[in-house]
Amino acid sequence: TSGSVATSPIDSSDDAYSIPVSIGTPAQVLNLDLDTGSSDLWVFSSLTTASEVNGQNIYTPSKSSTSKLVSGATWKVKYGDESTSSGVVYTDKVTVGGITASSQAVEVAKTVSASFTSNSDIDGLIGMGFDSLNSAKPSAVPTFFDNIIGNLDSPVFTADLKHNKAGSYDFGVIDSSKYTGSLTYVAVDTDPGYWKFTSSGYGIGSAAFKSTSVVGIADTGTTLLYLDTAIVKAYYATVSGASNSATYGGWVFKCSATLPNFVFGVGSAKITIPGSYINYSPVTTGSSTCFGGLQDSTDIGINIFGDVALKAAFVVFDGSDTPRLGWASK
Ligand SMILES: O=C(NC1CCCCC1)N[C@H]1[C@H](O)[C@@H](N2CCCCC2)[C@@H]2OC[C@H]1O2
Numbered sequence: 001t002s003g004s005v006a007t008s009p010i011d012s013s014d015d016a017y018s019i020p021v022s023i024g025t026p027a028q029v030l031n032l033d034l035d036t037g038s039s040d041l042w043v044f045s046s047l048t049t050a051s052e053v054n055g056q057n058i059y060t061p062s063k064s065s066t067s068k069l070v071s072g073a074t075w076k077v078k079y080g081d082e083s084t085s086s087g088v089v090y091t092d093k094v095t096v097g098g099i100t101a102s103s104q105a106v107e108v109a110k111t112v113s114a115s116f117t118s119n120s121d122i123d124g125l126i127g128m129g130f131d132s133l134n135s136a137k138p139s140a141v142p143t144f145f146d147n148i149i150g151n152l153d154s155p156v157f158t159a160d161l162k163h164n165k166a167g168s169y170d171f172g173v174i175d176s177s178k179y180t181g182s183l184t185y186v187a188v189d190t191d192p193g194y195w196k197f198t199s200s201g202y203g204i205g206s207a208a209f210k211s212t213s214v215v216g217i218a219d220t221g222t223t224l225l226y227l228d229t230a231i232v233k234a235y236y237a238t239v240s241g242a243s244n245s246a247t248y249g250g251w252v253f254k255c256s257a258t259l260p261n262f263v264f265g266v267g268s269a270k271i272t273i274p275g276s277y278i279n280y281s282p283v284t285t286g287s288s289t290c291f292g293g294l295q296d297s298t299d300i301g302i303n304i305f306g307d308v309a310l311k312a313a314f315v316v317f318d319g320s321d322t323p324r325l326g327w328a329s330k
Pocket residue numbers: 015016033035079080081082083115119122125221222223226300304
């Protein structure tokens with residue numbers, strides 16, 4: 001089997017990309033953030049503290065004839081941005097892009113942190129990282145990808161994210177009409193559970209490409225691109241008036257600035273991020289100061305190829321016995 005689901009940016013800054021996910025019988029459709037940087041499928045629900053729900057669609061297990069409580073199971077997840085959620089676990093039928101997991105662990109939130117409450121566009125997350133990152137106790141539960149991989153024509157899913165328009169996630173198939181040239185594959189280190197790979201270097205604007213190993217994760221659930229200080233400083237050195245602002249917690253510049261393209265290497269291939277993708281958004285609504293889409297990864301401890309990078313490419317997440325990532329321009 002194979003399938004495809006449209007994914008849309010939740011706002012004009014491409015802060016996240018959501019997909020419709022059907023849960024239960026009859027179907028309850030929620031808009032979930034597909035996150036390759038985590039491995040819990042969790043949802044806003046009828047069990048979520050009422051004051052922490054603010055316009056999100058909710059999953060009500062008691063209205064689904066196929067829901068079952070997983071007795072004794074709990075979960076609690078904390079993300080890199082310090083957001084958190086926690087609750088209990090049900091199993092139910094889950095369908096994404098026409099592909100069904102008949103008994104998918106659905107982690108039902110009893111509580112969520114403020115940043116989730118304030119984002120009415122996201123009804124939960126569907127984690128597509130490796131099972132080792134799953135937070136369920138006393139035992140981890142498989143991801144949706146893990147549950148369907150055996151039924152897929154090919155053990156892969158692909159990401160075709162776009163700037164300010166709908167893209168797609170495909171499952172079980174690599175659609176060659178969605179990219180140009182050829183795919184270049186790179187090995188994945190699944191420790192501790194991210195899609196972690198080594199980029200072969202970078203280039204800033206028309207400057208010479210710098211061949212150097214840059215270890216990072218392909219993370220659809222992170223908005224921006226986070227890289228080593230030296231690379232980031234070299235990039236913003238080409239943007240007149242750019243500064244690393246303590247006030248705003250990162251590199252900022254005049255919204256009217258022209259930003260150079262940023263190239264990252266995958267093997268012998270090169271992915272070009274248009275400079276415009278690095279003009280992420282005004283620091284506050286209406287400000288003429290803009291926050292950069294490329295930021296420093298020092299405080300994180302790992303480099304993150306988030307949506308700013310991913311939307312410049314077509315990416316194959318290959319979950320075969322030797323996991324790997326395929327990258328192509330588009
Ligand atoms: O915490 C990270 N990434 C970290 C960012 C800082 C540097 C380290 C990694 N990703 C989260 C993301 O921010 C959340 N957010 C929801 C609202 C729209 C934007 C996305 C969403 O929930 C969990 C996950 O996705």
